[in-house]
Amino acid sequence: MVSNTSGRSSFVDDLARVYWTYALSFAAFVMLAAILEQVGVPNRVLGYLFVFFTLGAYATIGVLARTMQVAEFYVGARRIPGFYNGMATAASWISGAMFLALPGVMFTLGWDGLAFILGLGGGFVLIAVLIAPYLRKFGAYTVPDFLALRFGGWPARLVAVVILLCCSFAYLTAQIYATGIIAARFLSIEFETAVAIALVTMVISTVLGGMRSLTWSQVAQYIIIAIALLIPAIVTSLELYGNPLPQIAYGEALTEIARLETDMVLGGLAQPGEFTPHLQPFATLGERNFIALAVCLMFGTASLPHLLMRFFTTRSVRQSRSSVAWALLFVVLVLSFAPVYAAFAKLEIYGAVIGANVAALPDWVATYSGLGLVEVYGLTAEAVTAHMAAVSAAIAAGAGEAGAVAARLDASAAAAWNGLAAPVQAAIFNALDESPTVAANDVWRRAVLAAAVASGNFSARLPLAEFHIARDAILIAAPEISGLPFVFAGVVAAAALAAALSTANALLLAVANTMGHDIYYRTLDPEASTAKRLAVSRAFLIVIATGAAWLAMHRPGDLITLVAWAFSLAASGFFPALLLGIWWKRANSWGAVAGMIAGFGTALGLLLVTEIAPDFAIDVLAMTPIAGGPGALADQSAEAVLTGARIAPSAAPVGWFGLSNIATAIVGMPVGLLVMLVVSLVTPAPAAALRAFVDDIRLPRGRSHMEEERAAERVREFGRQPG
Amino acid sequence: MVRGDRAGYWRATRRLMLAVVVLWLAFGIGATLVAADLATALFLGWPAAWMLAGLISPLAMVGLVFWFADRQDRLDRDYGMAEED
Numbered sequence: 001m002v003s004n005t006s007g008r009s010s011f012v013d014d015l016a017r018v019y020w021t022y023a024l025s026f027a028a029f030v031m032l033a034a035i036l037e038q039v040g041v042p043n044r045v046l047g048y049l050f051v052f053f054t055l056g057a058y059a060t061i062g063v064l065a066r067t068m069q070v071a072e073f074y075v076g077a078r079r080i081p082g083f084y085n086g087m088a089t090a091a092s093w094i095s096g097a098m099f100l101a102l103p104g105v106m107f108t109l110g111w112d113g114l115a116f117i118l119g120l121g122g123g124f125v126l127i128a129v130l131i132a133p134y135l136r137k138f139g140a141y142t143v144p145d146f147l148a149l150r151f152g153g154w155p156a157r158l159v160a161v162v163i164l165l166c167c168s169f170a171y172l173t174a175q176i177y178a179t180g181i182i183a184a185r186f187l188s189i190e191f192e193t194a195v196a197i198a199l200v201t202m203v204i205s206t207v208l209g210g211m212r213s214l215t216w217s218q219v220a221q222y223i224i225i226a227i228a229l230l231i232p233a234i235v236t237s238l239e240l241y242g243n244p245l246p247q248i249a250y251g252e253a254l255t256e257i258a259r260l261e262t263d264m265v266l267g268g269l270a271q272p273g274e275f276t277p278h279l280q281p282f283a284t285l286g287e288r289n290f291i292a293l294a295v296c297l298m299f300g301t302a303s304l305p306h307l308l309m310r311f312f313t314t315r316s317v318r319q320s321r322s323s324v325a326w327a328l329l330f331v332v333l334v335l336s337f338a339p340v341y342a343a344f345a346k347l348e349i350y351g352a353v354i355g356a357n358v359a360a361l362p363d364w365v366a367t368y369s370g371l372g373l374v375e376v377y378g379l380t381a382e383a384v385t386a387h388m389a390a391v392s393a394a395i396a397a398g399a400g401e402a403g404a405v406a407a408r409l410d411a412s413a414a415a416a417w418n419g420l421a422a423p424v425q426a427a428i429f430n431a432l433d434e435s436p437t438v439a440a441n442d443v444w445r446r447a448v449l450a451a452a453v454a455s456g457n458f459s460a461r462l463p464l465a466e467f468h469i470a471r472d473a474i475l476i477a478a479p480e481i482s483g484l485p486f487v488f489a490g491v492v493a494a495a496a497l498a499a500a501l502s503t504a505n506a507l508l509l510a511v512a513n514t515m516g517h518d519i520y521y522r523t524l525d526p527e528a529s530t531a532k533r534l535a536v537s538r539a540f541l542i543v544i545a546t547g548a549a550w551l552a553m554h555r556p557g558d559l560i561t562l563v564a565w566a567f568s569l570a571a572s573g574f575f576p577a578l579l580l581g582i583w584w585k586r587a588n589s590w591g592a593v594a595g596m597i598a599g600f601g602t603a604l605g606l607l608l609v610t611e612i613a614p615d616f617a618i619d620v621l622a623m624t625p626i627a628g629g630p631g632a633l634a635d636q637s638a639e640a641v642l643t644g645a646r647i648a649p650s651a652a653p654v655g656w657f658g659l660s661n662i663a664t665a666i667v668g669m670p671v672g673l674l675v676m677l678v679v680s681l682v683t684p685a686p687a688a689a690l691r692a693f694v695d696d697i698r699l700p701r702g703r704s705h706m707e708e709e710r711a712a713e714r715v716r717e718f719g720r721q722p723g
Numbered sequence: 724m725v726r727g728d729r730a731g732y733w734r735a736t737r738r739l740m741l742a743v744v745v746l747w748l749a750f751g752i753g754a755t756l757v758a759a760d761l762a763t764a765l766f767l768g769w770p771a772a773w774m775l776a777g778l779i780s781p782l783a784m785v786g787l788v789f790w791f792a793d794r795q796d797r798l799d800r801d802y803g804m805a806e807e808d
Contacts, residue, residue, distance in 0.1 A: 122751040251769035321792040
C-alpha cells in the first residue's frame with residue numbers, strides 16, 4: 001500500500017489519499033443505497049449493507065495500517081501526526097450514547113442542554129495545559145503507571161487500577177448497551193443477540209488492532225460520524241434559510257421556536273407549564289445543577305484514562321499539545337450539531353405537527369411511529385400493526401364486530417386489545433373489515449383520529465400534550481424531516497455504531513493495558529516476556545468485555561446518566577492526583593493514596609446512597625428531595641421507549657443543596673483534593689530522587705523516563721541494545 | 724530570558740498555565756452566569772444567551788488551546804527546552 005522512501009511528508013500524503021478515497025467511496029455507497037431504496041429494496045436489507053460496509057472498511061483500514069507500520073519502521077520512528085491523532089481522539093471520546101442522545105437532550109432541556117456542550121468541550125483545555133504534555137514526557141503505558149512511579153509503589157498503582165476499572169466498566173457497559181439498541185432496531189434482531197454480536201465485534205477489533213492500527217480505524221470512524229451529521233444539517237439549513245452553514249443559520253430557527261411557543265399557548269394547543277421554553281437559561285436544570293454538570297464533565301474529560309492514553313502515543317511533547325487542540329476542534333465540530341438538530345426538529349414539530357389535523361400528520365411522523373419512536377394520543381403505529389395482525393386473525397376466525405375480537409385472542413393479545421378505547425378498537429376493526437390489505441400507517445391515522453375525537457377534541461388539531469417523541473429519534477429522524485430518503489437514517493445509525501465501537505475499543509484497550517501491564521507485569525510477574533504480557537492482557541480484555549456485555553443485557557438504566565457517572569467517578573478519583581502529581585512537588589504517596597481513596601470513595605458513596613437508599617440520605621445525611629432537575633432526562637430516553645419498559649428516572653431526586661447525583665464530582669473532587677493536600681503536608685516530603693523525577697517531566701527536552709527503562713528492559717531480555 | 728534557565732522556564736510556563744485557566748473559567752463558567760441576564764436580548768438576529776453559551780464559548784475554547792500550544796512552543800524554543808526532532 002505505502003511504499004515509502006522519501007520521508008515524512010509522503011507518508012502523510014498517503015494517509016490523506018487513503019482517507020479521501022475512503023470518504024468518497026462511502027458517499028458513493030450511500031448514493032447506491034439511496035437508489036436501491038427507490039427500486040424497492042427493503043430497509044432491513046439496506047441496514048445490513050450499511051453495517052457490513054462500515055465494518056468491512058474499518059477492518060480494511062486496520063490491515064492497511066499494519067502495512068503502513070512496516071513502512072514506517074523502515075523510515076524511522078515517526079508516529080501519529082497531531083491532526084490524525086486529534087481525529088482519532090475525537091472518535092474515541094464521542095461515545096455512541098452521547099452521539100445519539102445529545103440532540104435529544106438539547107431538545108428536551110432547551111438552553112440548559114448546553115451544559116453538555118460546554119462541559120464536554122471545556123475539559124480539553126485542562127488536558128492540554130495541565131496534564132497531556134507531562135504524561136507524554138513521562139512516556140507512560142497507562143495512567144496507573146504514571147501514578148505508581150510518581151507516588152512510589154504498589155498502593156498508588158492498586159488504587160488507580162481499581163478506579164480505572166470502575167469508570168471504564170460503567171462506560172463500556174453504556175457502549176455495548178447502545179450498540180445493542182441500535183443493532184436491534186435497525187437490523188430487527190433480538191436485543192440479546194445484538195449485544196452478543198456487539199461484544200464479539202468489539203473484542204475482535206481490539207485484539208487484532210492494538211494501539212496504532214486502532215488509531216487509523218478510529219480516524220475512519222470519525223469521518224463517518226462527521227458525514228452523517230453534516231449532510232442532513234446542511235440540506236435542512238439550505239432548504240430553510242438558503243445558508244449552507246447550519247451552525248450559523250440555526251440562530252434564526254431559535255427565534256422562530258420562541259415565536260411558535262407563544263403561538264401554541266395563544267392557540268390553546270399547549271399550557272404555559274407544559275413545555276420547556278427553549279431559549280430560557282436555567283429553566284430545567286437550574287443554575288446550580290447546570291454549573292455542577294458542566295464542571296463535572298470538564299474535569300471528567302480531563303481524567304478519563306482511555307482518553308489520556310491517546311496522548312501517550314504522539315510523536316513528541318510538542319505534538320501532544322497540538323493533538324489536544326485538534327481533538328477539541330473535531331469534538332466541537334460534532335458537538336455543535338446537537339443544538340442544530342434539536343432546533344430544526346423543534347421547529348418542524350411546533351410548526352408542522354402540533355396543531356395539524358391528527359389524520360394528516362407529516363409522513364415522517366408515521367414512519368417513526370412505525371418504529372415505536374413517536375406516540376400520538378398514546379398510540380404508536382408499531383402497536384397498531386401488532387393489533388392489526390391479531391384482529392385479522394380474529395376476523396378470519398369469525399369475529400363480526402370489534403367487541404367480539406377479544407374472545408378470539410390469547411390472553412396477552414386480548415389484554416393489550418382491551419387496553420384500547422372502544423372507538424379506537426372500532427376504527428382498527430372497521431379499517432380491516434373494509435379492506436384486508438389496508439396499509440398499517442392508514443389504520444394508525446384512523447385510530448389516532450378516533451382517539452382524538454373520543455377524548456373530546458372535535459377539531460382534531462393535535463395538542464402538544466398528546467405528542468411524544470423518543471429522545472434519540474430527534475437525530476435519527478432528522479434526515480427524513482429534511483426530505484432526504486429514509487436511507488440516511490441508516491447513515492446516522494452507521495455513525496452511531498462507529499461512535500460506540502471506537503469508544504469501546506479505546507476503553508477495552510485501556511483496561512487490557514492496565515491489566516496486562518500494571519497488574520500482571522508490574523505486580524505479579526516482573527520477569528514476564530512481552531509476548532506473555534500481550535497474551536495475558538488479551539485474556540483480561542475478553543473477561544472484562546464479557547462482564548460488561550452481561551451487565552448490558554440486564555438493561556442497567558439511562559445511558560446518558562451512566563456516562564455522566566463515569567465522568568464524575570474519574571474526576572473524583574484521578575484529577576487531584578494527576579494535577580498535584582505534576583504541579584506540586586511536595587505531594588507524596590500517602591497524600592495521593594489517601595486523596596484518591598477519599599475522592600473516589602465519596603463520589604461512589606454518594607452515588608450508591610442516593611440511588612439505593614434515598615430515605616437514609618434524607619434522614620441521616622440531611623439531603624433534600626430535588627424537584628425536576630436532571631432526573632427528567634430519563635423519561636424520554638429512547639431505550640425506555642425502545643425496550644418497552646419505561647425506566648424510572650435514575651438520577652435520584654435527593655441531594656444536598658438541590659444538587660443531583662449526575663454531578664457527584666462536585667463534592668468528590670474537592671474532598672479528594674483537600675485530603676491529598678492535608679495528608680501530604682503532615683507526612684514526610686518525597687525523596688530527592690522523586691523531586692528530580694518531577695523536574696524531569698516538566699521539561700520537554702530529553703529522553704522520557706520510560707524510554708530509558710524500556711532500553712534497560714531490552715538489554716535484559718535480549719542481552720543487548722537493538723540496532 | 725536565558726537559554727537553559729530551568730527555573731525561569733518553569734515560571735513562564737506556570738504563568739501561561741494560570742492565564743489559560745483564568746480564560747477557561749471565564750468562557751466555561753463565567754459566560755453562563757452572564758447568560759441568565761441576556762435571556763431576552765438579541766444579537767445579530769441570535770438570542771444572545773444562546774449565542775454566548777452555544778457558539779462563542781466553545782469556539783473560544785478551541786482558540787484557547789491552539790493559542791496555548793503555540794505560546795508554549797515558543798517558550799520551549801526561547802528557553803532552549805524544546806525537543807530536538
